[in-house]
Amino acid sequence: MSKTNSIIALTLAAITFSASSLAVDEDNYPQASKTLANADVSTSEMLERIEDKYADTIYGYELEEINNRFFHEVKMVDQNASKVTTLLIDAKTGQWIERVHPINTLSEMTEKQSMLQAMETAKVDMREAVAAISLSDTMVVSEVDFEQDNGVSYFEVETVGPTGDTEWSVNIENRRVTAS
Numbered sequence: 001m002s003k004t005n006s007i008i009a010l011t012l013a014a015i016t017f018s019a020s021s022l023a024v025d026e027d028n029y030p031q032a033s034k035t036l037a038n039a040d041v042s043t044s045e046m047l048e049r050i051e052d053k054y055a056d057t058i059y060g061y062e063l064e065e066i067n068n069r070f071f072h073e074v075k076m077v078d079q080n081a082s083k084v085t086t087l088l089i090d091a092k093t094g095q096w097i098e099r100v101h102p103i104n105t106l107s108e109m110t111e112k113q114s115m116l117q118a119m120e121t122a123k124v125d126m127r128e129a130v131a132a133i134s135l136s137d138t139m140v141v142s143e144v145d146f147e148q149d150n151g152v153s154y155f156e157v158e159t160v161g162p163t164g165d166t167e168w169s170v171n172i173e174n175r176r177v178t179a180s
Helices: 003-020 028-037 043-053 106-120 126-132
Strands: 022-023 056-066 069-077 083-090 095-101 138-149 154-160 164-171 177-179
Touching: 028 056, 028 069, 028 083, 028 138, 028 154, 043 056, 043 069, 043 138, 056 126, 069 106, 095 106, 106 138, 126 154, 126 177
Parallel strands: none
Antiparallel strands: 022 056, 056 069, 056 138, 069 083, 083 095, 138 154, 154 164, 164 177
């Protein structure tokens, strides 16, 4: 595929993103797994590149299928909790589109500030939370979200494999991993 065609496909994916995206699950797992295995850049390498390029804090990740192509969706918040940046990255080629959204409500800003404070002292970041799960070669990370519940902060990691979905919680303070 030419560079122009890749850019057009990525742009079309971004335009149709909210209307026709599907999270990776048991149904599209085989195709997602094959795409990631043949990708130019691994998920871990992609996250490392983002961390190198941006000073923002990564708090969310989802592997999405859009028009029969797979994309990494990465969500970040700036250090002032004034804007959210969403990156849509082609899982095969590594090309990306950046969308920046201002945080307009006091409640959303307060939520993001609380999250940033918790993550500032955390012993685990998102990439380390995924590594703590010790994924088998047949598992794919489909989603990672930062969560706070009853004063406990953790990354909720969803994986999918040949035997179905599993949800994991990784406590950001003590690195304790639990499966549900």
